[in-house]
Amino acid sequence: MSEATRLVIFGVVIIASILAPGSVEAHTEGGLAGGFISGFTHPILGWDHVVAMVAVGMWGAFLGPPAIWLLPVVFPLVMSFGAALGIIGIPIPAVETGIAASAVVLGLLILFAAKLPLWAANVIVAVFAVFHGYAHGIELPEATNSFAYAAGFVIATGLLHLIGIVFGLLIAWPFGAYAVRAGGGVISVVGLAFLFGIV
Amino acid sequence: MGFYVGMLHPLSTPPQLLALLALGLMLGQKFPRDFLVCWIVFAICCFAGVLLGQTAGMQGTENAWLLAICVIAASLAALLPNGLFLPWLVLTGGAGLLVGVLSTPDPGHWRATLISLVGSFVGANLALLFSTGGVGWLTERFTQHWVRIGFRIIAAWIAAISFLMLALVVSGASDSKKSSPSAGAQLVVLKRPLIDQSGPGSHQQDAAPTYSALHPIADIPTSGPARIGNVRNVHKADVAN
Numbered sequence: 542m543s544e545a546t547r548l549v550i551f552g553v554v555i556i557a558s559i560l561a562p563g564s565v566e567a568h569t570e571g572g573l574a575g576g577f578i579s580g581f582t583h584p585i586l587g588w589d590h591v592v593a594m595v596a597v598g599m600w601g602a603f604l605g606p607p608a609i610w611l612l613p614v615v616f617p618l619v620m621s622f623g624a625a626l627g628i629i630g631i632p633i634p635a636v637e638t639g640i641a642a643s644a645v646v647l648g649l650l651i652l653f654a655a656k657l658p659l660w661a662a663n664v665i666v667a668v669f670a671v672f673h674g675y676a677h678g679i680e681l682p683e684a685t686n687s688f689a690y691a692a693g694f695v696i697a698t699g700l701l702h703l704i705g706i707v708f709g710l711l712i713a714w715p716f717g718a719y720a721v722r723a724g725g726g727v728i729s730v731v732g733l734a735f736l737f738g739i740v
Numbered sequence: 741m742g743f744y745v746g747m748l749h750p751l752s753t754p755p756q757l758l759a760l761l762a763l764g765l766m767l768g769q770k771f772p773r774d775f776l777v778c779w780i781v782f783a784i785c786c787f788a789g790v791l792l793g794q795t796a797g798m799q800g801t802e803n804a805w806l807l808a809i810c811v812i813a814a815s816l817a818a819l820l821p822n823g824l825f826l827p828w829l830v831l832t833g834g835a836g837l838l839v840g841v842l843s844t845p846d847p848g849h850w851r852a853t854l855i856s857l858v859g860s861f862v863g864a865n866l867a868l869l870f871s872t873g874g875v876g877w878l879t880e881r882f883t884q885h886w887v888r889i890g891f892r893i894i895a896a897w898i899a900a901i902s903f904l905m906l907a908l909v910v911s912g913a914s915d916s917k918k919s920s921p922s923a924g925a926q927l928v929v930l931k932r933p934l935i936d937q938s939g940p941g942s943h944q945q946d947a948a949p950t951y952s953a954l955h956p957i958a959d960i961p962t963s964g965p966a967r968i969g970n971v972r973n974v975h976k977a978d979v980a981n
Binding site for chain 2: 610613614615617618620621622624625628629630678681687688690691692694695696699
């Protein structure tokens with residue numbers, strides 16, 4: 542086992558040991574664990590959010606370095622800005638349309654293997670991140686622990702990106718590139734379904 | 741007891757913990773470049789903040805300012821890991837000052853207050869040393885590209901969490917004016933003692949001071965019994981309630 546692998550395992554154990562006592566302690570929707578679970582599940586319980594965030598990771602993998610990690614850095618930063626707008630109560634028009642459109646656009650970009658310049662990719666992802674963050678911000682439950690909620694919310698988003706990146710790394714193989722592009726097509730169709738209110 | 745409670749205080753209050761992590765990620769990626777100067781500035785400002793907190797008291801906006809510093813520091817760590825000395829210095833000094841002010845315990849006997857403040861000062865400085873040194877050591881020890889990328893992604897997450905908390909604190913402050921409590925409001929106005937000072941055998945002079953600025957486990961109601969022994973029990977009792 543390499544030292545890097547041991548480091549990763551050590552990190553996972555440390556994080557698990559920090560989070561586990563809280564989850565054992567509370568057994569309730571409130572409190573630290575409740576707040577974390579509430580925040581963690583919030584992004585992953587809405588399919589429109591899930592497909593868009595996975596698409597960000599997949600597109601990053603398609604674009605290669607540095608986009609593969611820069612997009613997942615930019616997305617949470619801008620998403621928190623959007624969430625802040627929602628929490629404070631500044632109105633943004635057509636939020637649900639923006640979220641559905643993000644899945645359609647990102648899916649199409651993957652489907653057609655679009656290699657846009659890095660700045661353009663960042664701008665596209667940042668614009669859509671505002672809509673996603675805003676939707677989460679206005680739905681923020683009042684009773685939860687805000688720190689735990691925010692941590693769970695951001696970590697879940699990051700993990701969805703990671704899932705997309707891992708799937709996107711399949712492009713290293715010829716069949717994988719087809720699979721990833723097909724995945725982009727599916728994401729786009731899901732986005733269209735949300736856009737036209739079919740689901 | 742007071743020293744230990746004070747030492748844990750910066751590590752158990754989310755804004756201070758986020759600030760120390762953000763500073764660690766910001767300074768640690770180029771460790772030990774400029775760290776000593778920044779650490780000295782942090783220590784001096786922290787000391788000044790402790791004095792300021794004792795003389796002028798807290799204004800109620802310190803957490804919001806500290807979270808704003810977290811957002812900037814973590815964003816710098818994520819987007820500009822090579823860093824800029826002057827922003828590093830300003831952010832470190834500002835964070836030190838605010839951590840010092842926020843370490844102000846509730847009024848009590850001067851000796852217990854002093855011991856608690858010394859604990860907070862030592863805890864904050866050690867936390868900055870360990871977070872920066874830890875990031876620096878990992879960066880130097882593991883030269884793989886993904887280690888640096890990992891730190892930048894973690895920094896982006898910390899910036900996002902801080903930004904969300906900042907929004908909650910700001911909206912909580914505005915909500916509280918309308919008498920409708922929210923998560924953010926709870927963060928701002930918590931006023932429950934951490935330590936039972938009314939139990940048998942306790943003496944006001946020897947009891948460790950309490951902190952009312954921001955509870956470590958932030959969502960504790962502002963009413964109800966306070967005969968609780970420690971932080972973890974406070975949380976459990978409130979969950980049970």
